[in-house]
Amino acid sequence: MSEHIDSVKTYVLVFAALICATLATTAVAFVDLGPFSVVVALAIAVCKMLLVALFFMHVRHSTKLTRLVLLGALMWLGILILMTLTDFSTRGALGVPGR
Amino acid sequence: MITAAVQEREHYLNASYGIKSWLLTKDHKRIGLLYLATITLFFFLGGAFATLIRIELLTPQGDLVSSETYNKLFTMHGVTMIFFFLIPSIPATLGNFFLPMMIGARDLAFPRLNLLSWYLLVVGGLFSLFAMLAGGVDTGWTFYTPYSTSYSNTWVIATAVGIFIAGFSSILTGLNFIVTIHRMRAPGMTWFRMPLFVWAHYATSLIQVLGTPVLAVTLLLVLCERLFHIGIFDPALGGDPVLFQHLFWFYSHPAVYIMILPAMGVVSEIISTFSRKPIFGYGFVAFSSVSIAVLGFLVWGHHMFVSTQSVYAGMVFSFLSYFVAIPSAIKVFNWTATLYKGSISFATPMLYAFGFIGLFTMGGLTGLFLACLGIDVHVTDTYFVVAHFHYIMVGGAIMGFLGGLHFWWPKMTGRMYPEGWAKLSALTIFLGFNLTFFPQFILGYLGMPRRYHVYPEEFQVLHVLSTAGASVLAVGYMIPMIYLIWSLRYGQIAVANPWGATGLEWKTASPPPLHNFDETPIVTHEAYDYTTVMEEVIEVG
Ligand code: HEM
Numbered sequence: 001m002s003e004h005i006d007s008v009k010t011y012v013l014v015f016a017a018l019i020c021a022t023l024a025t026t027a028v029a030f031v032d033l034g035p036f037s038v039v040v041a042l043a044i045a046v047c048k049m050l051l052v053a054l055f056f057m058h059v060r061h062s063t064k065l066t067r068l069v070l071l072g073a074l075m076w077l078g079i080l081i082l083m084t085l086t087d088f089s090t091r092g093a094l095g096v097p098g099r
Numbered sequence: 100m101i102t103a104a105v106q107e108r109e110h111y112l113n114a115s116y117g118i119k120s121w122l123l124t125k126d127h128k129r130i131g132l133l134y135l136a137t138i139t140l141f142f143f144l145g146g147a148f149a150t151l152i153r154i155e156l157l158t159p160q161g162d163l164v165s166s167e168t169y170n171k172l173f174t175m176h177g178v179t180m181i182f183f184f185l186i187p188s189i190p191a192t193l194g195n196f197f198l199p200m201m202i203g204a205r206d207l208a209f210p211r212l213n214l215l216s217w218y219l220l221v222v223g224g225l226f227s228l229f230a231m232l233a234g235g236v237d238t239g240w241t242f243y244t245p246y247s248t249s250y251s252n253t254w255v256i257a258t259a260v261g262i263f264i265a266g267f268s269s270i271l272t273g274l275n276f277i278v279t280i281h282r283m284r285a286p287g288m289t290w291f292r293m294p295l296f297v298w299a300h301y302a303t304s305l306i307q308v309l310g311t312p313v314l315a316v317t318l319l320l321v322l323c324e325r326l327f328h329i330g331i332f333d334p335a336l337g338g339d340p341v342l343f344q345h346l347f348w349f350y351s352h353p354a355v356y357i358m359i360l361p362a363m364g365v366v367s368e369i370i371s372t373f374s375r376k377p378i379f380g381y382g383f384v385a386f387s388s389v390s391i392a393v394l395g396f397l398v399w400g401h402h403m404f405v406s407t408q409s410v411y412a413g414m415v416f417s418f419l420s421y422f423v424a425i426p427s428a429i430k431v432f433n434w435t436a437t438l439y440k441g442s443i444s445f446a447t448p449m450l451y452a453f454g455f456i457g458l459f460t461m462g463g464l465t466g467l468f469l470a471c472l473g474i475d476v477h478v479t480d481t482y483f484v485v486a487h488f489h490y491i492m493v494g495g496a497i498m499g500f501l502g503g504l505h506f507w508w509p510k511m512t513g514r515m516y517p518e519g520w521a522k523l524s525a526l527t528i529f530l531g532f533n534l535t536f537f538p539q540f541i542l543g544y545l546g547m548p549r550r551y552h553v554y555p556e557e558f559q560v561l562h563v564l565s566t567a568g569a570s571v572l573a574v575g576y577m578i579p580m581i582y583l584i585w586s587l588r589y590g591q592i593a594v595a596n597p598w599g600a601t602g603l604e605w606k607t608a609s610p611p612p613l614h615n616f617d618e619t620p621i622v623t624h625e626a627y628d629y630t631t632v633m634e635e636v637i638e639v640g
């Protein structure tokens with residue numbers, strides 16, 4: 001299936017990018033950005049995840065079915081987060097009768 | 100002895116002998132039998148805990164065991180039955196054995212992984228068993244925090260590790276099935292020619308692969324908090340206990356469909372075979388399995404209506420819960436429509452299938468009561484809930500399992516079970532079941548809380564009825580255990596297709612040859628096409 005094999009150079013570059021991103025996460029942790037600390041850390045993490053999936057796990061060159069599996073998994077994570085936040089973000093929004 | 104004179108045909112059971120040929124086997128059929136032996140042991144272990152619970156509940160006082168012991172009993176009952184019996188029950192035994200055969204494959208896609216998944220279940224089981232012998236666990240099978248992370252002085256860690264390991268067994272089985280269904284179908288076996296048993300297992304596998312990792316993560320977080328006091332769930336450490344319930348039920352509501360979907364697949368096969376008609380609305384029944392799997396992930400909050408979950412989220416989850424009932428109802432109506440003008444015979448598997456339909460319907464409809472916010476506040480954490488899920492899990496899933504076991508027993512072992520005894524035990528189980536669990540609906544509605552062993556005297560009559568039913572049920576379960584083992588030696592020799600069924604598994608000898616089929620089957624018909632079977636029967640004589 002995956003006749004495409006990336007060159008060693010590509011792998012090294014991706015690896016370097018991952019290391020840089022890790023250093024960036026560490027560096028940002030020392031700066032106080034208020035609530036944005038989390039946002040920045042997560043954004044970097046998502047980029048790293050994409051690099052690993054697309055290059056190291058060959059999703060870039062895989063079949064539609066493989067991509068569907070990846071997409072499905074992300075969607076399920078989305079369900080978990082969305083529905084949990086549906087509770088968390090609306091606590092106390094509606095009154096409880098009799099209380 | 101005619102059989103002795105004939106050279107014995109080689110099949111998967113006599114192809115090799117010795118303990119090593121079993122413990123290192125990569126044959127999906129033998130692995131299915133290994134699983135069968137394992138889960139049977141766990142079933143009787145879980146049954147022993149249930150027996151003690153029911154005996155304790157004979158009287159309003161707590162006179163047999165202390166409160167602490169009682170807490171451990173219902174916890175160990177739930178943990179054993181759910182994680183080590185029901186989750187693996189049909190997929191890992193009947194699914195393992197028959198899914199490849201039904202699509203005309205020689206084995207699962209990853210035979211070694213299949214063996215590994217059995218070992219994982221055994222190792223996980225041993226961890227939990229160790230915890231039980233060492234002193235037990237008392238958190239309930241639900242491990243609610245912060246009790247499980249900060250207060251319980253019992254063997255939470257060993258049990259959780261056991262469930263964690265067994266979870267990977269479940270994930271690997273699901274993965275194996277998905278890949279097998281995608282890549283190993285025989286020529287001509289298109290998606291819409293697959294038996295509904297296979298569709299049901301496809302849907303089940305999706306849940307196992309998508310849901311179980313979340314359970315694993317959740318249990319790890321519990322361990323982190325319990326061992327290293329990292330604040331995740333305990334408010335005293337800055338955590339949120341309701342977060343645990345979200346994570347736990349994100350897996351555990353879909354998990355109830357891991358238990359029931361395979362049983363629905365079995366029932367589809369049985370209903371079709373014993374009314375000699377294709378399943379009415381095949382496509383609808385196939386898709387309803389998949390939609391149950393997907394919708395099942397959107398309703399978990401119905402277990403948390405009184406957990407301080409927000410009222411708005413409660414309304415959303417309540418609303419969505421009603422949707423899951425639609426595909427379930429589609430199945431029930433289509434099975435019933437299949438019976439219409441069918442040529443029905445009342446063999447034992449069919450009795451179990453009828454039992455399933457009736458009891459699952461009651462369990463499902465009471466699920467709708469519970470999904471209704473206002474009613475749930477009244478009956479949550481009472482025996483009404485206990486009755487609800489036992490109607491589905493015992494009345495539904497175990498009936499499906501026993502029905503399937505009888506249906507395929509001739510194929511698995513090459514022997515028939517004794518029909519008279521089998522019918523008697525099916526009837527005993529049905530009566531015993533209803534006597535055990537119907538009174539629990541009333542008890543719960545009247546206010547008997549679950550997980551208590553001391554109760555007001557006015558509840559005693561109903562509790563005594565329930566315990567009486569449980570003893571009938573126990574007898575009902577012992578009889579098949581005895582005659583099935585008996586039949587291995589003394590049962591009538593089974594022919595290749597004793598029921599005149601249509602699946603590919605019936606087109607090969609009983610018991611099947613080592614590689615299932617002497618030559619790869621080529622599929623030219625839809626599933627459940629009885630005209631071809633009739634022709635074959637006429638040809639053979
Ligand atoms: C027809 C769809 C179903 C609906 C709408 C439904 C609804 C519910 C609700 C609302 C509860 C929570 C009750 C409470 O704790 O107050 C519940 C509990 C439960 N249900 Fe169902 N249910 C359905 C099907 C099933 C199935 C198919 C199974 C099992 C195979 C099942 C097993 C359970 C279990 C084990 C519990 C109790 C969990 C616990 O707290 O220990 N349910 N159900």
Ligand SMILES: [Cu+2]
Nearest residue numbers: 352399401402
């Ligand atoms: Cu549920």
